[in-house]
Amino acid sequence: MIVLLEAVALVGRTLARDGDPIEDLVLPPPRPSRGDKQYLVGLNFLMAGTKRGLSADMVEIDPAVLSRYRWVGNEKGSRPQFYLTTNQLKYLVGQAPVNLLARLEEAGLKNGSLYRRLSALVKSFFRQLPGGSHVLDPQRLGLTTEDVLAAVWEENKAGKSLRRTKAVVAAVTDVLKKWVLKQLELKASEVVLWTVLVDDVPLVTDPDYARVLLLGKEGAVYKGEQGVCLVCGAEDRPVTPDFKRLSFLKYYINDKLGAASGIAEEGFARNFQACKDCYHGLLLAERFIQERLSLRVGRLSFLVLPAFLWEIDFSRTDLEFWAEKLKARVKAITNTSGWNESLAGLKRLDDELQDLLEDLPYDNAALLNFLFYHYQGGQSEFRVLALVKDVAPSRITHLLRHSYRVATKGEALLGADRAWWLDLTRIYQLIPINEGRRGVEHKKLLYIYEALLDQRPVSYHFLVEQFVALAAIYHTGGFTGTNIHPPAPGYEELEMGHRMLQANLLLMFLREEQLLEGGMSLNGSPELEGLSGEMQDYLREMKYGEPATALFLLGYLMNQIGRRQAEAGYRQKPVLEKINYAGMPWGKVMQLTNIVFSQLRQYDILRYNEGLFATMKRLLDAHRKEWPLSPQENVFFILSGYAYASRAAIRAREENANDNNASE
Numbered sequence: 001m002i003v004l005l006e007a008v009a010l011v012g013r014t015l016a017r018d019g020d021p022i023e024d025l026v027l028p029p030p031r032p033s034r035g036d037k038q039y040l041v042g043l044n045f046l047m048a049g050t051k052r053g054l055s056a057d058m059v060e061i062d063p064a065v066l067s068r069y070r071w072v073g074n075e076k077g078s079r080p081q082f083y084l085t086t087n088q089l090k091y092l093v094g095q096a097p098v099n100l101l102a103r104l105e106e107a108g109l110k111n112g113s114l115y116r117r118l119s120a121l122v123k124s125f126f127r128q129l130p131g132g133s134h135v136l137d138p139q140r141l142g143l144t145t146e147d148v149l150a151a152v153w154e155e156n157k158a159g160k161s162l163r164r165t166k167a168v169v170a171a172v173t174d175v176l177k178k179w180v181l182k183q184l185e186l187k188a189s190e191v192v193l194w195t196v197l198v199d200d201v202p203l204v205t206d207p208d209y210a211r212v213l214l215l216g217k218e219g220a221v222y223k224g225e226q227g228v229c230l231v232c233g234a235e236d237r238p239v240t241p242d243f244k245r246l247s248f249l250k251y252y253i254n255d256k257l258g259a260a261s262g263i264a265e266e267g268f269a270r271n272f273q274a275c276k277d278c279y280h281g282l283l284l285a286e287r288f289i290q291e292r293l294s295l296r297v298g299r300l301s302f303l304v305l306p307a308f309l310w311e312i313d314f315s316r317t318d319l320e321f322w323a324e325k326l327k328a329r330v331k332a333i334t335n336t337s338g339w340n341e342s343l344a345g346l347k348r349l350d351d352e353l354q355d356l357l358e359d360l361p362y363d364n365a366a367l368l369n370f371l372f373y374h375y376q377g378g379q380s381e382f383r384v385l386a387l388v389k390d391v392a393p394s395r396i397t398h399l400l401r402h403s404y405r406v407a408t409k410g411e412a413l414l415g416a417d418r419a420w421w422l423d424l425t426r427i428y429q430l431i432p433i434n435e436g437r438r439g440v441e442h443k444k445l446l447y448i449y450e451a452l453l454d455q456r457p458v459s460y461h462f463l464v465e466q467f468v469a470l471a472a473i474y475h476t477g478g479f480t481g482t483n484i485h486p487p488a489p490g491y492e493e494l495e496m497g498h499r500m501l502q503a504n505l506l507l508m509f510l511r512e513e514q515l516l517e518g519g520m521s522l523n524g525s526p527e528l529e530g531l532s533g534e535m536q537d538y539l540r541e542m543k544y545g546e547p548a549t550a551l552f553l554l555g556y557l558m559n560q561i562g563r564r565q566a567e568a569g570y571r572q573k574p575v576l577e578k579i580n581y582a583g584m585p586w587g588k589v590m591q592l593t594n595i596v597f598s599q600l601r602q603y604d605i606l607r608y609n610e611g612l613f614a615t616m617k618r619l620l621d622a623h624r625k626e627w628p629l630s631p632q633e634n635v636f637f638i639l640s641g642y643a644y645a646s647r648a649a650i651r652a653r654e655e656n657a658n659d660n661n662a663s664e
Helices: 002-018 063-068 089-093 096-106 113-125 148-155 161-184 207-218 265-271 276-292 316-334 336-342 349-356 393-414 424-428 435-454 460-476 492-512 533-542 546-567 574-578 586-602 606-622 631-663
Strands: 039-046 053-060 126-128 134-136 191-198 237-240 294-297 300-308 366-375 382-391
Touching (some): 002 300, 002 316, 039 161, 089 134, 148 161, 276 294, 294 316, 294 424, 316 424, 393 631, 460 631, 492 533, 533 546, 533 631, 546 631
Antiparallel strands (some): 366 382
16 A cells, blocks of 8 residues: 555646645635526625725636635545635634644744734634633624624523534624625525635735645644654654644555554554655645546545556646556546447547557556445545556556447347447446445445456356346336436337347457456357347357356347237236246246247237247246256346347338438
């Protein structure tokens, strides 16, 4: 893990060398715009001259405003708040100004202009409650004639001091916010950020604020005690073991007690410590990676952490360009179909793919680490789910090329459709996840992602179980509480068919990658008479053995029955009710075979399908003494045949329509 920290710190050192360290910590707006304009409101405390009090002004938020007013977020958890640009007005009303004064004192900045202005503001317009906390007094500002602080403190006398203080702060915040909204004629939803000015001067622009802000973000206390920096190896600099201010890297530093010397908390100080430059580099790198190398698959988020194998003389521009190209490549394998759609009308797809996969600068000098995570409530909101280490950039290139080949093959076998592109998002849509147990359930998905990225084997039987569970969701409509989005009403069967065909392509993909573990049914290629050339091509490419082929044909025949049932007016095809999605042992398969034969005769379509039925029956009988497939496999291959028949019918209609258009 130390190697990873050192590599990430290299990114941070590049940023620190070429840029403003505060600028790299600036965040986007705290919430997305929903159509309304977003404003930062400045609370301007007037103290010079004869006119004392408060005025307010607003500025529409853009990147320059976020940078000028130093929006870097709030302190996390229960840490004391001291930032003067915040999305929480209650912090400015209550603890932040006093806490910032304390920070300035600790940093030896009592003689600066920021300390003087802020100290005068607190003395003039804040009052100390009986519990000791300082709170802005709207009465002193002339916003109200009522002594809000005394009244609310008295109203809450039954509570403890902390609760009474919170009640006072909430009441003052409410008074101040209503006054501001009225003065500026704004809606509450339009005010996104707040900041403090004294006599028209934004306090956050003071150089001393930047110094304290940086110390606050670093959070580390360097007392002159020297040690070995775990990141760069330097032995002649003061170090700190305090990594709590990091976002995601801290989970690999001080999250496991067993990693500490002596298996004790104090052991972290010997094992994990960093010098100031490296610590600051880690902070900047975290922000850079979260902004530029962050992606999502459904509700699952992940970061791409680059690790360079040797020191590279990157400039900031070089680094930003490299990160942009890398993200484009990883984004393509994350959502290939979405990337494919963005190319419509631009160039030939294979040309665009070639451009995308051109070697990145320093490709041979970098390894990629994929950190999968999700946020949860509470103080430990960043929860790490998995880390896939040391993935070569060429692996992403290889997966993209292979996905392209599979999509091309799928188009030849099944007709043109973007559904045949395989990517991380498509796989996400094939693995049912109970969203109520997301952390545990995501392990099923990450098991596959890790296999693809790190070239580990995947259990064929595990995948088949997931695919059958997916089909059950579509059949029963049990989408609620899962990651599977319901299709438009009436399209459940069609969507399920698409998913089953995608599942077959995924099995083919993994088999060609030599990552599929198990699966006797995928190692054959029977020569069959009476089947169309297209069907034989499909079965041959999928490597169906004789038992899987028999079930595939059974599913195909069920689809023929289902079409007649739909023509007869059935909204829900009764033939599909004959499938038990919990699994069908051999005896149930034979019962289903008899039902299919009977219904082929009932709907007078046996004469059109007699050859297929005979071939299916022959293959079933050849293996009936020792049937090799599991109950879940039986269901999967039946559904695969059913899905193939649905797709073949759609393809035939499309080709007929094209032929008719061409002849006109």
